[in-house]
Amino acid sequence: MIQVNxxxxxxxxxxxxxxYHPADSQRAAMLKAAxxxxxAELLRQRAQQLGMEVATNQSSTGEHDYLEQLIEREVxxxxASRQExxxxxxxxxxxxTSSPLLEVQHILLAAAPDDDQERVHAKALAEELLQQLQQGHAFAELARKYSACPSNQTGGSLGQISKGQTVPEFERQLFAAEAGLLPSPVESRYGLHVVFIQQKIAGQTLPFAAVEQKIADYLNEKVRRKAIAQYIHTxxxxxxxxxxxxxLSDSPLMQ
Structure with a gap:
């Protein structure tokens, strides 16, 4: 039993x-709910003190309605200023900064993530293909012959890619690399990739005018959250x- 004023x-x-409060354990869910x-009860009581119309049932579903009205009246x-x-x-x-652009060719040697034997075989073939490429073999020719990706029809070309356009484990290694043939195969959930970065175009800094409103919205929301935290703390x-x-530090409304 909990008592609030x-x-x-x-x-x-x-x-x-x-x-309404999923958690890792029943106890954690109960604490969040409580x-x-x-x-919600503190907000309801404060709203009642100010003469606002309030619900009588005990639920958190109306807490944000009260909160909006209370913040508007009391906080x-x-x-954020332009200077800030x-x-x-x-x-x-x-x-x-805008995402860098990469112009990429690859050869995908398909291998399921949970098939260790298939992965070992794919890695051995990938290393063999790397040796052939280092000796001067044409990337497009090997891609058409070995790649399991539909891009094999265009010599393994993925065109220009930016961040967010491919799976994270593949993307991380690509964007960390320099232009040229990557010296080792790249692993992903799809298998092993032999990769050649044809061109790497660095990201460009966006002008302030293009992001000013986004910054203002972010800073205003940050100040608002702090004001809400201070108000509930009071x-x-x-x-x-x-x-x-x-x-207080564990409350979603106190973040």
Missing amino acids: QTQISEQAILAEMQ ESLVI PIPT CEHYYQQNPQRF LVVQAEIDGYDFN
Whole structure:
């Protein structure tokens, strides 16, 4: 049983709330549900004190409605200035750079992730193909003969690719490499790849004007979250809460 300023939150209400808080264990789900109900009750009580129309049932589903109204009435939230946006832009250039472009050819030697024997065979063939390429054999010819990718019809060409266009384990190794024939096969969930990077075009820094609104939205949301955290912290500190050890750092609304 939990009590929030003389209002009780029943075990039944907590059990009903648990369906909205999936977790690794029943106890963790119960703690999340209890915390959410405590916050919802604090917001409901504060809304009632201010003469707002409030629901009588114990549920967290209306907490965000109360929160929006309470923040609007009680918490001034500043917005980011152009100067603050420019400062953030200058301090985080890596966030505002377009993806590099790679022009790539590959030979896919298909092998299932869980077939160790097939993988060993594919790796041996990949290393053999690398030797042939280093000796001057045409990449396109070998791709047409050995590759299991539909790109074999175009000599293994994948065209120009940017980040996010291929599977992560393949992408990580490609974008970390320099132009030319990669000295070792690249593994992915599909098998082993022999890769030739024909061209690597570095990403370009986006102009401030193109990202100013995005930066402003990010900074404003950051300030808003902090304001919400401080507001709920104030309600918790001022309240009498029995039966629940309120850990502010774990609350989704306190992030």
